[in-house]
Amino acid sequence: MGHQMHSFETAPALAEALADRVAAALSAALSARGEATLAVSGGSTPKAFFEALSTRDIEWPKIKVTLVDERFVPEDNPRSNHLLVKTHLLKNAAAMAQFVPLYRPEATIEEAAITASGIIPGMTGPFDVVILGMGTDGHTASFFPGGDHLAAALDLSLPRRVMTMEAPGAGEARLTLSFSALQDAGLLIVHIEGAEKKSVLDKAISGTDAAEMPIRAVLERAATTPEIYWAP
Ligand SMILES: O=C(O)[C@H](O)[C@@H](O)[C@H](O)[C@H](O)COP(=O)(O)O
Numbered sequence: 001m002g003h004q005m006h007s008f009e010t011a012p013a014l015a016e017a018l019a020d021r022v023a024a025a026l027s028a029a030l031s032a033r034g035e036a037t038l039a040v041s042g043g044s045t046p047k048a049f050f051e052a053l054s055t056r057d058i059e060w061p062k063i064k065v066t067l068v069d070e071r072f073v074p075e076d077n078p079r080s081n082h083l084l085v086k087t088h089l090l091k092n093a094a095a096m097a098q099f100v101p102l103y104r105p106e107a108t109i110e111e112a113a114i115t116a117s118g119i120i121p122g123m124t125g126p127f128d129v130v131i132l133g134m135g136t137d138g139h140t141a142s143f144f145p146g147g148d149h150l151a152a153a154l155d156l157s158l159p160r161r162v163m164t165m166e167a168p169g170a171g172e173a174r175l176t177l178s179f180s181a182l183q184d185a186g187l188l189i190v191h192i193e194g195a196e197k198k199s200v201l202d203k204a205i206s207g208t209d210a211a212e213m214p215i216r217a218v219l220e221r222a223a224t225t226p227e228i229y230w231a232p
Contacts (some may be wrong), residue, residue, distance in 0.1 A: 003190075003205075003219055006229045007158030011048060011193055014231040018191065019052035022129050025187040028056050029128040034062065037121040039177065039185075040089070041068045041133040041141065044079030045193050049131075050088035060096040064121040065089070068132060069142040069165075069176035070102035072109045079172060101120035102175045103179060109164045109173050116162040122181055123160050132226075134192050136200050137169050144169050144175035145212060154179045154210055154217045183222040190218065190228045198230060 008014035029036035067081050075082045082101045090099055100120045104112040117123060132140045143153050144167030152158060160181035165174040192201060210217040218226050
């Protein structure tokens with residue numbers, strides 16, 4: 001499949017360029033369909049990008065935003081990706097966006113996954129924009145090496161859904177969208193920063209085993225050509 005590389009001099013320059021790119025893609029979807037869908041990842045990398053995107057003057061009330069994955073913790077937990085998005089993205093102009101969380105206070109994570117699968121955007125057709133990150137172990141979303149449901153998560157013959165994931169490197173139990181729900185996005189972005197992640201990416205590109213480095217599934221099998229945004 002291959003990928004497209006966008007390298008930037010600095011992280012702030014990447015954040016502004018990616019915010020412009022995503023805002024343009026969302027606006028194009030709004031012009032075409034009157035609605036748009038965006039799925040974002042958590043972690044520390046996206047903060048500056050979220051802050052920049054939050055200021056873009058687009059029709060946020062018509063845009064549905066959800067998460068690529070979530071730690072199974074309530075919104076007020078510091079590890080919550082919902083909290084991260086609420087703090088850095090759902091403010092300024094983007095405060096008017098429709099946010100649909102993955103975490104549900106159901107009795108079990110399995111029940112939360114079933115509930116989320118029924119109500120989040122992107123379950124009946126491609127997202128307009130998906131933003132993925134990558135860990136230094138080559139995980140993306142919550143597709144962690146050694147994950148208890150990793151093979152099913154990467155299996156494109158299985159339907160779009162929210163599923164559970166537990167893995168040695170994941171910390172809390174996770175909710176994650178399946179690869180089948182992410183890989184055909186109108187715009188599929190992998191946002192990584194720093195020299196270490198660049199070398200992890202180079203290692204991923206040089207091999208094929210997605211069980212070892214799940215980001216390889218995105219690089220090799222996504223229907224949409226992934227666009228990598230990188231800054232030192
Ligand atoms: O919930 C999460 O942690 C993310 O969705 C995860 O997939 C993230 O993108 C990578 O772990 C990179 O995280 P950093 O940006 O913190 O390195």
